[in-house]
Every structure is written in C-alpha cells, then in structure tokens.
Amino acid sequence: MSQLTINLEKCTGCGLCIKSCATDALHKENNKAMVNENCxxxxxxxxxxxxxxxxxxxxNLEEVDLSLYEGIWVFAEQQKGEILPVVYELLGKGKELSLEKGCKLTALIFADEVQCNIQKLISYGADRVIFCEDAALAEKLDENYIELFDTLINKHKPDILLFGATGFGxxxxxRVAARVGTGLTADxxxxxxxxxxxxxxxxxxxFGGNLMATIICPNHRPQxxxxxxxxxLLQEENTSNEGEVIAVPMPTIRHNHIEILEEVLSGEINTIADAKIIVSVGRGIGSQKNMSLVHRLAELIGGNVGVTRSLVDIGWSQYxxxxxxxxxxxxPKLLIACGISGAIQHLAGISNAETIIVINSDPDAPIFSVADYKVVGDCVEVIKKLIATLED
Known part of the structure; x- marks a missing residue:
C-alpha cells in the first residue's frame, strides 16, 4: 500500500509541511514531522x-498485460423496465469508437426482467448483448451489480467500459473501478x-468548468x-441489425450490507435536460424583474426556462x-439564448441543440459562433417585441 514517508535525518522540524496540510495529517514529535492516519x-x-x-x-502494482483486453462495453441501465436514453447515446458513440478500433461493441443489461429490451440494444448498435436476469437485481444495490461486473471483466477483459452519469451510474x-483495480473518469x-x-x-x-481536461488510463484496464x-448524439435505430445474445448466471454475493426497507417514489419530474424548447438567459437580462418576460416568452412557445450559472449564483433562479x-x-430542438456571452462551459452544455437563436447586444460575443440565427440588440427589448407578436 502507498504511504507518505518522512526522512527524519533530513527533517529539521521547520513545520512548513504541517502548515500546508489541509487534513491535519502531520504533527510534530521531538522536533520532527510525523504523519498520521488522516493522510x-x-x-x-x-x-x-x-x-x-x-x-x-x-x-508495486502488478503489471497488466494490455494485449489481453479488447472490446467496448456499455452498461445498459434500466429504470421501471425501460432502458434510459443515455444508454442509446452511449451505444452510438461506442459503435463509432469500436469501428475505429476494429472491435466489437457489447451491451450489458442486468435486472430481474430484461428480455424485452435486448433487441432494442442490438438495434442501436450492439454487436453482442450480455444479460443476467435475477431477482437480486430488481433493487439497484451496488453490491449485487459489482459481483457481476467483477466476474465478467475478469473473464472477458474489455478494453473500455462506459456508464451513463446517472445517480446509479x-x-x-x-466501486467497479476500485474492485478491478483501474481508473475512472467521471462526467x-x-x-x-x-x-x-x-x-x-x-x-x-x-476547475469548476473553467477548463476542459483530457484524461487517459495508459496502464490499467478497462478504461x-x-x-x-x-x-x-443519439444515432438512428436500425431494426435490421443482428447480434449475439449471451445469458450469464448471477454470481454468489460476497457481502450484503444493505437491506431495502421501503421504496418511496417521487412524482414525475420534467427537467431542463428533457426540454424540446428552451429560452435560456444570462446576465444580459439586466435585472431580476425582467425574468418574468423570459418566463412569459417560454410559456407562449411551449418551452422551459434555462439559465447560466451566474444567475443561479445570485439567486435569480434554481440550480x-x-x-x-x-x-x-x-x-433541445430549439434554443433561444438571451443575453448570454458564451463562456466555454456554457457552450459545451448547448452544443447538441438542433437550432440556436442568439440575442445579444455584443456582436462579438462568443456565443454567436454556435448560432444558427443571430440577433444583435438589447435582449430585453427583443423579448418584449417577440411577446407582443406572439400575443397578437
């Protein structure tokens, strides 16, 4: 196991390391720095x-023979018996990557009932579907799923394994990455x-979305x-696709520390991520009272209101x-961006919008680079004119 080591012959007891430690893992004994379990x-x-x-x-970690690992896997998460939309997005990207690498794309689906969704996974690009049906998988307990992943990864040795960044994913x-001894890049x-x-x-x-980091996992597998x-991007379904289907048994559960006593379901929630039409607004809206205009415009065109981080930070909207x-x-199919300059982290969040209309008083605003239609002008005045036109 890795550990922090202090060379007592070199240590002068100056205390600079103790001051720098944010976890109180260092202290001084006999005028020498010492490390504790907080490190x-x-x-x-x-x-x-x-x-x-x-x-x-x-x-000294055991070296991994990378040549033994091949193929791209996508975890097909279900909710209430339906495959989540992010799975089909992952299959589209997985298919693209598998063609580049010249390997197979495999979908993994584990639940108490999965049969009705297997062909759907093949239709969206999976060359192979590995499935497990077991009552122990009805409740989404990490411990039960980890045993399956551990068993299958050790047996089939995939090169790449992708999950949707859902609550369960x-x-x-x-936990899967820790069990098999590899790295994980989140979100x-x-x-x-x-x-x-x-x-x-x-x-x-x-760094809070202020820059983009590209990460690799060169020495361990799967990535x-x-x-x-x-x-x-969601790729088109092709119902003529054919693929291999493999059933696997449920392995013995090593540990079972969690018991579900009751399941309380919240009501259906329509999130901004699901909206087909969005009126998005930034600091260019000027004042909080103008937010009512944004909500009115969204109401008239059957859309949702989205905001930049700056408006959430100052309390004009919710996260x-x-x-x-x-x-x-x-x-969305349509995004109307009002008074948004276009920071890199915001642009990345709207890059898949089908049609983008930008309203901004600054003709050099970065957000114009992604616009399909551009309106240079005061966004408040433009919104008022749009509302007046739609209400006529």
Whole structure:
C-alpha cells in the first residue's frame, strides 16, 4: 500500500509541511514531522518541504498485460423496465469508437426482467448483448451489480467500459473501478480514440468548468468513464441489425450490507435536460424583474426556462434550471439564448441543440459562433417585441 514517508535525518522540524496540510495529517514529535492516519497522499507537503525530506512510497502494482483486453462495453441501465436514453447515446458513440478500433461493441443489461429490451440494444448498435436476469437485481444495490461486473471483466477483459452519469451510474462505476483495480473518469462530455496510442481520450470539465481536461488510463484496464446524459448524439435505430445474445448466471454475493426497507417514489419530474424548447438567459437580462418576460416568452412557445450559472449564483433562479458543464447538458430542438456571452462551459452544455437563436447586444460575443440565427440588440427589448407578436 502507498504511504507518505518522512526522512527524519533530513527533517529539521521547520513545520512548513504541517502548515500546508489541509487534513491535519502531520504533527510534530521531538522536533520532527510525523504523519498520521488522516493522510490522503495528496502530495502538497512534498512541495512545501525545502529539505526534500518527504516522499510517497508507492506500492508495486502488478503489471497488466494490455494485449489481453479488447472490446467496448456499455452498461445498459434500466429504470421501471425501460432502458434510459443515455444508454442509446452511449451505444452510438461506442459503435463509432469500436469501428475505429476494429472491435466489437457489447451491451450489458442486468435486472430481474430484461428480455424485452435486448433487441432494442442490438438495434442501436450492439454487436453482442450480455444479460443476467435475477431477482437480486430488481433493487439497484451496488453490491449485487459489482459481483457481476467483477466476474465478467475478469473473464472477458474489455478494453473500455462506459456508464451513463446517472445517480446509479455515478454510484456503481467507481466501486467497479476500485474492485478491478483501474481508473475512472467521471462526467465526461467527449470521448475519442487517440490515433497513435489507441487509448481512450476522456474529456471532462475541471476547475469548476473553467477548463476542459483530457484524461487517459495508459496502464490499467478497462478504461472506464461515466458520460453525462445529453452530451452525445443519439444515432438512428436500425431494426435490421443482428447480434449475439449471451445469458450469464448471477454470481454468489460476497457481502450484503444493505437491506431495502421501503421504496418511496417521487412524482414525475420534467427537467431542463428533457426540454424540446428552451429560452435560456444570462446576465444580459439586466435585472431580476425582467425574468418574468423570459418566463412569459417560454410559456407562449411551449418551452422551459434555462439559465447560466451566474444567475443561479445570485439567486435569480434554481440550480435545476442551470445549463452548462456544472449544470445540465441540453439538446433541445430549439434554443433561444438571451443575453448570454458564451463562456466555454456554457457552450459545451448547448452544443447538441438542433437550432440556436442568439440575442445579444455584443456582436462579438462568443456565443454567436454556435448560432444558427443571430440577433444583435438589447435582449430585453427583443423579448418584449417577440411577446407582443406572439400575443397578437
């Protein structure tokens, strides 16, 4: 196991490392720095030590024979017996990646009942479907699913494994990665194959969405990622597709620490990510009172109101309406962007909109670069004229 090591001969007891530690993992004994169980191996103390007295001793991990791993897998999550839309988005991207790598695309579907959805997965591009039907899978308990993934990954050795960044996917994927000893990139917005190395390039927002980081997993397999719903294009279904279907048994559960006592379902929620028409607004709206105009325009055209992060931060709207890397990624048929400059994290959140109308007083605003129709003018005045026209 990796651990932080302090060379007591070099340590002078200056205390700089103790001041730099955010987890109170360092203290002083006999005028020497000591480490305790709070250490997270972040490495900040190493940079703070001017005497090079601190280092991290990494465990010798067993080398993985990467040549044994092949194929792309997509976890087909179900909810109330229906496959989630993000699965079909992942299959479309998975098919594209599999053609680049010259390998098969496999869909994994585990539940108490899955038969009715198998052909649907093949229609959306899966060359093979591995399924398991078992009563233990009726309730989405990570522990039950992990055993299946562990067994199948060790047997079939996939090169790439993709999950939707749903509530369950975000819970399950890291536990699977930890069990099989590989890395995981969460909340990806872009997946590509590096033409030279053949590695999966996994791009996600970093530093609060202010920049995009591309991450690779060169030494362990499978290469794992969760992908946000709505960021990948949905490919057309082809009902003439054919594929292999493999049934697998439910393995023995090693641990069962959780018991479901009661399941309470919330009502149906229509989120901004599902909207077909969106009127999106930023700081260019001027004042909070003008938000009523935005809601009226959205009402007249049968749409939802979306906002930038800045409006959520100042309390003019709720987080569930936020669009962008740190909010929801949307793919409506029509998006009207009002008073939005077009920061990179916001543009990434609207990149899959079918038609974008931009209203902005600044003709050089970055958001105009993604516009299908451009209106240069005060967004409040333009919205008022649109409302007047629609109400006539």
């Amino acid at each position: 997270t191996l972040c490495g900040i103390c190493i940079d703070s030590c001017p005497f090079e007295a601190i280092s991290i001793e990494k465990e 975000r819970s399950l994927a890291p 990806c917005t872009l997946l590509e194959i590096d033409k030279e190395s053949g590695l999966l390039q996994q791009t996600r927002p970093a 794992m990622a969760t992908v946000r719903p709505g960021v990948l 569930e309406n936020q669009i962008g890397q740190t909010g929801s990624t949307v793919a």
